[in-house]
Amino acid sequence: MTDRDVPPSAAPAPDPGAGVVISVDAMGGDRGPAAVVAGMAESASKNPDIRFIVHGDETELRRLVGRRKALAGRCDIRHAGGVVTMDDKPSQVLRKGDGTSMWSAIESVKTGEAGAAVSCGNTGALMALSMLRLRKLPGVNRPAIACLWPSLNPQGFNIMLDVGADIRADAHDLLQYALMGASYARNGLGLSQPRVGLLNVGTEEHKGRAELKQAQDLILAATDAGKFDYVGFVEGGDLPSTRVDVIVTDGFTGNIALKTGEGTAKLVGTLLKDAFANSIMSKFAALLAMTSLKRLQKRIDPRRVNGGIFLGLNGTIVKSHGSADATGVSAAIKLAFTLASSGFQDRLAARVAQAAASAPGTEAAS
Amino acid sequence: MTDRDVPPSAAPAPDPGAGVVISVDAMGGDRGPAAVVAGMAESASKNPDIRFIVHGDETELRRLVGRRKALAGRCDIRHAGGVVTMDDKPSQVLRKGDGTSMWSAIESVKTGEAGAAVSCGNTGALMALSMLRLRKLPGVNRPAIACLWPSLNPQGFNIMLDVGADIRADAHDLLQYALMGASYARNGLGLSQPRVGLLNVGTEEHKGRAELKQAQDLILAATDAGKFDYVGFVEGGDLPSTRVDVIVTDGFTGNIALKTGEGTAKLVGTLLKDAFANSIMSKFAALLAMTSLKRLQKRIDPRRVNGGIFLGLNGTIVKSHGSADATGVSAAIKLAFTLASSGFQDRLAARVAQAAASAPGTEAAS
Incomplete structure (x- = not known):
């Protein structure tokens, strides 16, 4: 016993x-x-x-x-x-x-x-x-939900927040998201000095919403106290990239981005399955590549990045x-x-x- | 000659x-x-x-x-x-x-x-x-940029607008986007009665931003004059789906979604290439499946859906x-x-x- x-x-x-x-x-x-x-x-x-x-x-x-x-x-x-x-x-x-x-x-x-x-x-x-x-x-002021995003970084994931706790966020809220996201990256992903970016429609200084420029100033001033680096504005294409570890945005934009990413990955998966079911030859190929395909599926499987943290x-x-x-x-x-x-x-x-x-x-x- | x-x-x-x-x-x-x-x-x-x-x-x-x-x-x-x-x-x-x-x-x-x-x-x-x-x-009032989005619909694409002409859009602007997007779907994709949806963080009536509820009322009232159907709120995961043909949103959100989708497709493509380069067996499989993989690549190749329209x-x-x-x-x-x-x-x-x-x-x- x-x-x-x-x-x-x-x-x-x-x-x-x-x-x-x-x-x-x-x-x-x-x-x-x-x-x-x-x-x-x-x-x-x-x-x-x-x-x-x-x-x-x-x-x-x-x-x-x-x-x-x-x-x-x-x-x-x-x-x-x-x-x-x-x-x-x-x-x-x-x-x-x-x-x-x-x-x-x-x-x-x-x-x-x-x-x-x-x-x-x-x-x-x-x-x-x-x-x-x-x-x-x-x-x-506003709690946030942080999600993990499959990425090409060594840790395998980036963090994005807020993905839907609150549809609004002002500059001070975005600063708090940066601090909380960096702390989560340190304790959840083991990154001693996480790189934080602010999600915007362009990486140039003059683009995007006014509150994002204000948030950028606040975040820049907090990098020492928060023990993180600030990499500037990032775009939707940077979410899985090696440019950044923590992506800060409001809950409306973050939720749309999260579900768009999930939807796109699912679409590609469906089309991939169709492609392999297309001919005898490709079915045979799928059998041969089974191990590799399973490894890929594991990498992007939403079940394995399951868990939004309330911060x-x-x-x-x-x-x-x-x-x-x-x-x-x-x-x-x-x-x-x-x-x-x-x-x-x-x-x-x-x-x-x-x-x-x-x-x-x-x-x-x- | x-x-x-x-x-x-x-x-x-x-x-x-x-x-x-x-x-x-x-x-x-x-x-x-x-x-x-x-x-x-x-x-x-x-x-x-x-x-x-x-x-x-x-x-x-x-x-x-x-x-x-x-x-x-x-x-x-x-x-x-x-x-x-x-x-x-x-x-x-x-x-x-x-x-x-x-x-x-x-x-x-x-x-x-x-x-x-x-x-x-x-x-x-x-x-x-x-x-x-x-x-x-x-x-x-505000012109928009409309993009094509690979989808599981018979026409192969959905339309999303605005993807970045203007970072703001009020309820009247969103109504105009619905009218212009439906007209584009009719003439560009050959859909006689396009289905329009409004991008939001949930499909329930009580969720999301106030201006989206107001826009929903305006769009619903315009379906007859605009010759389109309104399917309600849609989420990021619906962008490539068969629920909708035209997705209406403001230029900030639309640009983030567009670039997030492109970035995710690129990530999956990179991981797929890595998976096939992983072993002799998988390299051989990739050769066998070449035709099917090329067809898939063609389907999601951003070069083939190239072209944002100014409306x-x-x-x-x-x-x-x-x-x-x-x-x-x-x-x-x-x-x-x-x-x-x-x-x-x-x-x-x-x-x-x-x-x-x-x-x-x-x-x-x-």
């Missing part, structure tokens, strides 16, 4: 060396709790240091978790009868969401029991509940794609684990507070 | 059946006039109905055109000593641009000698000069990529030819004027 077989109630007290706890909202995703629990099991089998608090219907979760050996003794189940659906409006969830698995999952981060939370649920509701329960970090709150929340399968959920959990074990949350808070104190143009949190 | 050998000065008077004249700015592209003349020759060899007025350094053009049999007797050379460079600011070009090949190329459209003009030069300068010399169509002016201007080679220039010329021979300009003007007269919310041209 291994220690994995110890039932949850008899689990030993958390051991700092072997116990990063991730809070998981099992409900609300398009594929239901089975996919989420499968993703947890995938993570647990790869990572001996992870433990879970999982939130949702207790009977169902007990059944699903009981089937997974990798989860035995590493999973604390918290019953929550309510589910936030994809159609629920954030304003409704704020009023009546306190019995839901989403609310409960955030609560485990608020109380400090978990180092980060993961949910596949409704993005707007998750952000609204997270803001309500965790509150904004001092110095942050600017008192706690780390990872938003997984609503349609994530076990592989996708496992990728989001891995990201939550990396950030929770790096002490990211405290470092981010310190960085933002320091910049708010040193830069006279930066407003305190409203 | 065929009629192609008749020297330009002795060319017969334009014959309506065999004489759609395209005005070409030979200078200002990244690859110089040789690539432009090569593209003209490629078009001429495929299309017996096309004729050219080409603008630039006469000595050089005479030499380049003289080498191309396909252009013999079909090319009127107009000397222009000045060149608009990629670094010239639009404001400078407006003041001092009247001796340039770009100015001269637009002038041939203004006088009615040519049905459309093509330039590989500086986009900002080309738009500024086109607005100065051709003037805006009555009923149009909302008294004349049709096609902006080719600055780095276009002969294939790219030829694609832009083909688009100019299709629009010039369809009577697009007059139909677009009539459509915009009719909508301006019937919709009380639409302002007359300023």
Whole structure:
């Protein structure tokens, strides 16, 4: 009998060396709790240091978790009868969401029991509940969602934010996104001095919106305090490039860019499949190239870059794609684990507070 | 001796059946006039109905055109000593641009000698000069640049506008983009009843910017007069989809989306090449699949979807990529030819004027 077989109630007290706890909202995703629990099991089998608090219907979760050996003794189940659906409006969830698995999952981060939370649920509701329960970090006006973008950089990914937390952002918000994105790049991607760029319609000084020029001045003045380099304006074509590590933009533009990139990659994938299904010869070629094609698919597979991070709150929340399968959920959990074990949350808070104190143009949190 | 050998000065008077004249700015592209003349020759060899007025350094053009049999007797050379460079600011070009090949190329459209003009030069300068010399169509407040987007629709492309003529657009501007984009889809892509969508961060009614909701109401009210269907809000992932034919957005968002899509397609292409170069087996597979891969490349090759159309002016201007080679220039010329021979300009003007007269919310041209 291994220690994995110890039932949850008899689990030993958390051991700092072997116990990063991730809070998981099992409900609300398009594929239901089975996919989420499968993703947890995938993570647990790869990572001996992870433990879970999982939130949702207790009977169902007990059944699903009981089937997974990798989860035995590493999973604390918290019953929550309510589910936030994809159609629920954030304003409704704020009023009546306190019995839901989403609310409960955030609560485990608020109380400090978990180092980060993961949910596949409704993005707007998750952000609204997270803001309500965790509150904004001092110095942050608008929280942001940061995504990973496949790139040709050695780390394999660039970071873009905001991709949809808020459709507006003024110059001060964009400065905060630069600080938070740089901190995320340091702790999530291991880059000691990340390069930050501001998304615009041209790289020339005179082009683009007035607030972007103002943001550029603020960001330039914060490079020393924020420990990052500023590379200037970047364009849509630079998102996967080696010119930049962190791309800063407002949530409207960032969301359009994110979905355009995903849509284009999907289109090319479809056309590629059609091309290989075209003749006997090309079908044979596809067989021969299978390993290489799989490696490519892995590189651009959106499931493997799954996980938007909410930045600017008192706690780390990872938003997984609503349609994530076990592989996708496992990728989001891995990201939550990396950030929770790096002490990211405290470092981010310190960085933002320091910049708010040193830069006279930066407003305190409203 | 065929009629192609008749020297330009002795060319017969334009014959309506065999004489759609395209005005070409030979200078200002990244690859110089040789690539432009090569593209003209490629078009001429495929299309017996096309004729050219080409603008630039006469000595050089005479030499380049003289080498191309396909252009013999079909090319009127107009000397222009000045060149608009990629670094010239639009404001400078407006003041001092009247001796340039770009100015001269637009002038041939203004006088009615040519049905459309093509330039590989500086986009900002080309738009500024086109607005100065051709003037805006009555009923149009902001002209737009429309691009073609590879899609899964039967026509192979969707249309998106504005992709960078103006970084602002209010609700009335977006309505005009819908009308102009639908007219372009009818005449350029042969769609009798195009489906128009408005780019937003969600498809739900309550999401996105306030001016988009206002624009949606105006566009819905104009579907009958504009002979198009309105499909509602669309997202970045819908750009290559079969849900929509014409995507309407402001020039800032459209430019970011365009360049993000191009950048993503390029990234996937690079990774695909790497994948096939990975092993002996995969190199052999690439050889076997060559025909299929070439077909795919052709489908997503940006050179073959080359040509942004300026909409909302008294004349049709096609902006080719600055780095276009002969294939790219030829694609832009083909688009100019299709629009010039369809009577697009007059139909677009009539459509915009009719909508301006019937919709009380639409302002007359300023």
